[in-house]
Amino acid sequence: MADILRYGAYLPKHRTPLGELQSFYGRPGRPRARTLATPGLDEDTFTMAYEAATEALAGARAPAALISVTMSAPFGLRKMSATLARALGLAEDTVAYDLGGHPGSLMDALALAAALATGDRPVAVVASDHLVSYEERVCDTLSAGGAAAFVIGASGGFATLGPASRASSEVYDVWRLGTEPEPRYRLEVLFDAYASAAKGALAGLEKLTERPASAYASVAPSQPHPQTLRSLGKLGVSSEQLASTSFVGEIGNLGAASVGVAMAIALDAAEPGQQVLAFGYGAGEGIAQALEVTAAPPAIGAVGRIAGESIPLGTYYRWTRGRQAEPH
Amino acid sequence: MTVSAIEFSRLGPPKLRLYAMRCSGCNTLNPWWEKFHCYACGGEQLTHEELAGTGELTNYTVVYYPPRDFLGQEPYVVGHITMDEGVLLPAPVVDTAPEDVAIGTRVKATLRRMKLGHEGDIYYSQKFVVDPSAQPAG
Amino acid sequence: MRVGVLGIGKTPHKIQHHKSLRDLIVDAGRLAITDAGVSPSDIQMLYVGNVGSVGFNYENSTGLMAAHHLGVVPAGAVRVEAACGTGAWALHLGVVAIASGLYDRVMVVGAEKMNDLATVEGTSVIAQAADSKEEYFSGLTFPSGVALTARKYMQTYGLTEEDLAHTSVKNHHYGARNPYAHLRFECTVEEVMRSAKVADPLKLYEVCPMTDAGSALVLCREEILRDQPEKPQVYITATSMASGTWYAATDTLEDAHRLFAEPAQKAYAMAGISAGDIDVAEIYNSFAIQEPLGIEGLGFAEPGKGWEGAADGSTWMDGKVAINLSGGLLCKGHPLGATGSSQAVDIIEQLRGTAPEGIQRKDAEIGISACRGGPGAVGAIHIYQRLEG
Numbered sequence: 008m009a010d011i012l013r014y015g016a017y018l019p020k021h022r023t024p025l026g027e028l029q030s031f032y033g034r035p036g037r038p039r040a041r042t043l044a045t046p047g048l049d050e051d052t053f054t055m056a057y058e059a060a061t062e063a064l065a066g067a068r069a070p071a072a073l074i075s076v077t078m079s080a081p082f083g084l085r086k087m088s089a090t091l092a093r094a095l096g097l098a099e100d101t102v103a104y105d106l107g108g109h110p111g112s113l114m115d116a117l118a119l120a121a122a123l124a125t126g127d128r129p130v131a132v133v134a135s136d137h138l139v140s141y142e143e144r145v146c147d148t149l150s151a152g153g154a155a156a157f158v159i160g161a162s163g164g165f166a167t168l169g170p171a172s173r174a175s176s177e178v179y180d181v182w183r184l185g186t187e188p189e190p191r192y193r194l195e196v197l198f199d200a201y202a203s204a205a206k207g208a209l210a211g212l213e214k215l216t217e218r219p220a221s222a223y224a225s226v227a228p229s230q231p232h233p234q235t236l237r238s239l240g241k242l243g244v245s246s247e248q249l250a251s252t253s254f255v256g257e258i259g260n261l262g263a264a265s266v267g268v269a270m271a272i273a274l275d276a277a278e279p280g281q282q283v284l285a286f287g288y289g290a291g292e293g294i295a296q297a298l299e300v301t302a303a304p305p306a307i308g309a310v311g312r313i314a315g316e317s318i319p320l321g322t323y324y325r326w327t328r329g330r331q332a333e334p335h
Numbered sequence: 336m337t338v339s340a341i342e343f344s345r346l347g348p349p350k351l352r353l354y355a356m357r358c359s360g361c362n363t364l365n366p367w368w369e370k371f372h373c374y375a376c377g378g379e380q381l382t383h384e385e386l387a388g389t390g391e392l393t394n395y396t397v398v399y400y401p402p403r404d405f406l407g408q409e410p411y412v413v414g415h416i417t418m419d420e421g422v423l424l425p426a427p428v429v430d431t432a433p434e435d436v437a438i439g440t441r442v443k444a445t446l447r448r449m450k451l452g453h454e455g456d457i458y459y460s461q462k463f464v465v466d467p468s469a470q471p472a473g
Numbered sequence: 474m475r476v477g478v479l480g481i482g483k484t485p486h487k488i489q490h491h492k493s494l495r496d497l498i499v500d501a502g503r504l505a506i507t508d509a510g511v512s513p514s515d516i517q518m519l520y521v522g523n524v525g526s527v528g529f530n531y532e533n534s535t536g537l538m539a540a541h542h543l544g545v546v547p548a549g550a551v552r553v554e555a556a557c558g559t560g561a562w563a564l565h566l567g568v569v570a571i572a573s574g575l576y577d578r579v580m581v582v583g584a585e586k587m588n589d590l591a592t593v594e595g596t597s598v599i600a601q602a603a604d605s606k607e608e609y610f611s612g613l614t615f616p617s618g619v620a621l622t623a624r625k626y627m628q629t630y631g632l633t634e635e636d637l638a639h640t641s642v643k644n645h646h647y648g649a650r651n652p653y654a655h656l657r658f659e660c661t662v663e664e665v666m667r668s669a670k671v672a673d674p675l676k677l678y679e680v681c682p683m684t685d686a687g688s689a690l691v692l693c694r695e696e697i698l699r700d701q702p703e704k705p706q707v708y709i710t711a712t713s714m715a716s717g718t719w720y721a722a723t724d725t726l727e728d729a730h731r732l733f734a735e736p737a738q739k740a741y742a743m744a745g746i747s748a749g750d751i752d753v754a755e756i757y758n759s760f761a762i763q764e765p766l767g768i769e770g771l772g773f774a775e776p777g778k779g780w781e782g783a784a785d786g787s788t789w790m791d792g793k794v795a796i797n798l799s800g801g802l803l804c805k806g807h808p809l810g811a812t813g814s815s816q817a818v819d820i821i822e823q824l825r826g827t828a829p830e831g832i833q834r835k836d837a838e839i840g841i842s843a844c845r846g847g848p849g850a851v852g853a854i855h856i857y858q859r860l861e862g
Contacts, residue, residue, distance in 0.1 A: 460610055
């Protein structure tokens with residue numbers, strides 16, 4: 008077992024009105040998110056990771072390791088975690104790990120951090136993302152940017168990383184071939200795969216903890232699309248459990264940062280004695296983990312950051328040139 | 336203004352952190368570029384000193400015609416920020432409308448993309464955001 | 474010290490897509506050689522002021538190129554660079570060369586071809602005249618760096634943007650009457666205030682245009698000019714150079730004052746005059762705020778009062794000292810390497826009485842040119858006198 012000592016989250020302040028973007032591209036139908044959290048021209052997954060990590064590490068003991076999670080590093084063939092550690096002013100002996108692959112990788116990172124966090128020094132975990140999407144495709148993929156960070160220690164935190172359960176199947180819902188810049192999407196496959204993975208993982212977690220999904224104070228899920236959250240409802244998760252942690256319909260898909268931002272919102276509102284269910288999903292794999300809150304969390308006001316400032320469509324296009332991507 | 340990969344590797348690492356140069360002779364804190372001699376006394380013994388990252392805007396301008404690296408960000412604020420440690424540094428102040436800053440505004444440092452080198456490297460450096468709660472330490 | 478001005482020449486200041494850098498050098502140079510009544514083989518040393526040929530024009534060895542095309546080979550030739558003070562530095566070296574006694578006749582050419590590049594590219598080249606490696610990382614450009622000085626000046630002396638706008642009004646009044654100026658229109662304070670913002674608080678009419686131009690002088694020993702009494706007897710009687718702050722962040726108003734004040738005092742002493750003896754001045758004003766700062770540094774006004782002459786008429790043509798009757802850099806533009814030499818040519822025209830009608834001060838006898846460079850790194854003062862008999 009390991010504890011969450013502190014956490015942080017970052018959302019860029021700009022909000023692109025998705026309805027206007029859909030009209031611009033002539034896409035039919037109701038926008039599936041009200042806005043997209045759009046990183047500024049001078050922001051990327053690295054700078055957003057820095058912001059979230061700075062918040063999480065404020066007042067924390069120097070970590071022994073830093074694990075960086077992203078699917079859209081601004082530079083390849085280099086360790087983003089290493090550069091991030093330098094930017095954060097971490098000790099020279101801080102070990103840097105890069106982890107990527109799918110949107111649920113934050114859950115993998117938490118597991119690794121729990122294993123690495125021994126003795127006095129904690130492990131920092133940072134997830135950030137800004138997914139690639141071209142032109143009108145962004146209206147489907149809801150590409151947005153954000154970051155979340157957690158400091159994991161062997162003990163002494165306000166919440167314990169409890170049991171975790173995984174369920175996975177081989178699916179092609181979101182994937183990218185080799186060096187292709189844009190991921191491929193099959194949204195209908197995503198919806199099915201998410202539901203299937205959630206069913207398997209939640210069932211497995213219930214078996215481990217003897218606690219059904221409906222018994223948690225809140226549920227903090229990966230949320231690539233509003234429709235994926237409906238499948239949680241069919242598994243016994245109530246709308247109250249998702250009331251504050253559901254944000255994809257407001258600001259879009261944060262990729263690998265999605266489950267982390269949801270966790271930050273859930274932990275902010277949690278009270279000692281409550282449990283939070285974190286569910287990370289990616290590429291057919293669902294990872295459900297119970298977080299046992301043992302003390303008052305050092306709240307950061309994450310939910311207050313969902314609202315941002317609207318930018319005109321012209322500004323969005325000037326920044327992205329139609330390629331909502333990392334980097335701009 | 337392009338930056339080559341070699342130049343990036345030479346200048347890059349220090350820019351990830353905000354620091355100034357302390358003169359061992361007269362104790363003056365110089366801007367970070369004064370690595371050869373102290374601006375106040377001419378002394379040649381200067382050492383890195385990290386800054387806390389908070390300060391006050393003591394002068395500023397709003398750029399409407401940016402250099403190439405900043406195209407798309409205009410209009411943006413560039414300020415002279417007197418750090419709480421006493422040294423004055425130039426830096427952009429971002430995520431704020433130009434009309435929302437004034438001399439005396441409190442700011443704190445953050446890390447942002449500054450420019451791209453012509454060899455594709457990204458130069459990260461210090462920019463500032465408005466933060467009324469960013470008070471001097473101690 | 475008296476260094477004779479044997480000949481002068483200049484090209485128009487404007488966007489000249491059909492002219493290359495070497496065209497500008499040769500055009501200005503040949504005009505000066507013809508005016509001097511010499512041949513290229515009489516020139517013993519060539520000083521070429523040019524700042525940005527590598528960035529603007531993708532060529533480097535401007536001095537050597539100029540020597541070839543002007544036909545002064547085998548005389549020595551060198552390119553001089555000192556940011557925006559380049560032309561004045563080339564002039565200084567020419568003056569020193571004559572004053573040293575080593576040479577009889579030298580030529581100074583300043584030239585810049587800025588408009589082969591688009592404005593955004595040119596802005597980046599110009600930024601190299603300041604600390605583009607470190608300080609300008611912060612998104613500063615030259616206009617925005619000077620804008621910080623303007624705000625500091627306004628704040629220190631309790632001035633408004635309207636107060637400073639009078640400088641542009643005066644410069645545009647004379648620029649409109651100068652056929653060699655890049656911008657030739659008059660404006661009011663209201664029009665200055667309404668012009669597009671460039672870098673707050675500086676507005677478009679308070680910022681110089683990027684221009685293409687060349688200007689040249691043939692200098693000689695005093696005796697050579699004295700022996701030609703039919704030629705205008707205009708001499709350079711002082712040259713004084715200074716360096717100052719390289720970083721805008723550490724450039725104070727006191728530094729700006731000192732940049733001109735100290736070399737000006739030395740120049741006045743060298744020429745045996747005082748500030749009150751000056752009839753005409755060309756003061757560097759690529760941005761309007763620099764004119765009041767220059768006026769104060771040269772001793773024409775107290776600190777904080779340098780702007781008043783443009784408002785009350787005392788720095789207009791018939792005022793106590795006429796400042797920038799050429800329209801200044803605000804109207805001529807700022808052809809980096811040619812500005813210092815252009816200022817010299819304009820003052821010499823005033824002292825010769827050959828400036829265009831409408832900008833010729835009556836009976837001008839003593840003039841001064843004050844050029845600056847970088848954020849506050851170059852101060853260059855030259856004094857010129859018409860000496861009959």
